[in-house]
Amino acid sequence: MKHGQRTLVAAATAAALVLLGGCGSGDGDVASGSSAGARLAVVATTPEVADFVRTIAGSDVTVTQIIKPNVDPHEYEPTPADIQAIAAASLVVKNGVGLEEWLNPTIESAGFSGTVVDSSRGVRIRQGDPGDEEMKDGDPHIWHNPQNAKIMVGNIEKGLAAADPSHASTYRANLAGYAAKLDKLDADNEAAFATLPVDQRKLVTNHDAFGYYVDRYHLQFVGSVIPSMDTSAELSAKQLTDLVAKIKATGTKAIFTESSLPPKTAEAIAQQAGVKVVGGDDALYGDSLGRLGTPQGTYLGAERHNTQVIVSALGG
Known part of the structure; x- marks a missing residue:
């Protein structure tokens, strides 16, 4: 502690x-x-x-x-x-x-x-x-x-x-x-990702929160804006340059921000890499759920939201 x-x-x-x-x-x-x-x-x-x-x-x-x-x-x-x-x-x-x-x-x-x-x-x-x-x-x-x-x-x-x-x-x-x-x-998640070509199933997120999701649905984790599970960690200049280069080299289409983390660094990296940043109402629920009473305020709703946003952004 x-x-x-x-x-x-x-x-x-x-x-x-x-x-x-x-x-x-x-x-x-x-x-x-x-x-x-x-x-x-x-x-x-x-x-x-x-x-x-x-x-x-x-x-x-x-x-x-x-x-x-x-x-x-x-x-x-x-x-x-x-x-x-x-x-x-x-x-x-x-x-x-x-x-x-x-x-x-x-x-x-x-x-x-x-x-x-x-x-x-x-x-x-x-x-x-x-x-x-x-x-x-x-x-x-x-x-x-x-x-x-x-x-x-x-x-x-x-x-x-x-x-x-x-x-x-x-x-x-x-x-x-x-x-x-x-x-x-x-089953719905698996069906949704089956609509994406394998070479488009590439994920960059705010921090490394989606490992189990990546493994379950056979995605490629390209990297994260925060280089660890610790959300207070920061990319070094070299790590930032390396992540931008990796995004470009792999043809990754987007960086996904998360609802419980600030999006500024993700937005800056996306601009450098020339890819879109997915945030705002479309931010992923990595460590949290939405407000009670909203569709994303439940586990089922938040996970459906995540899959719909990811598939839409990577398939667009």
């Missing part, structure tokens, strides 16, 4: 303890789901994980989402409200694979004694450059393969059923219905 994160966790802990001290026992019981008829309280770390929990749980669970839409999870720092939510929860669900470096100390600060569900359990993890600090546990962007998403929601269903056996049949039914939708998403 970065020094700034440790400092903020300590400060947030003090503030949260004051707030928690002012809560009556009745409020705590309702929040934790321990009182009769109360809904299970679940904290989900990322937008993707929160969407999975809401989908599998339905109306039987209260879900608190820590990281909001279009916020970079690699640079996230917890707040007093996060500590409060975790302290009051019965279940915490995380993406895993090292994405939430801030979570363990935050859980410790909150005094959380419930269950942590690692949704990545059983997923085959991509390994990357051992020199990339963000990749020390492997590539955390596991959800970009719908078959991995099926494993994730399966882990979430098991965690919900164990914490709330009275609604286990509902969770199981919701899982079956959602798994079918994930299979359809996967």
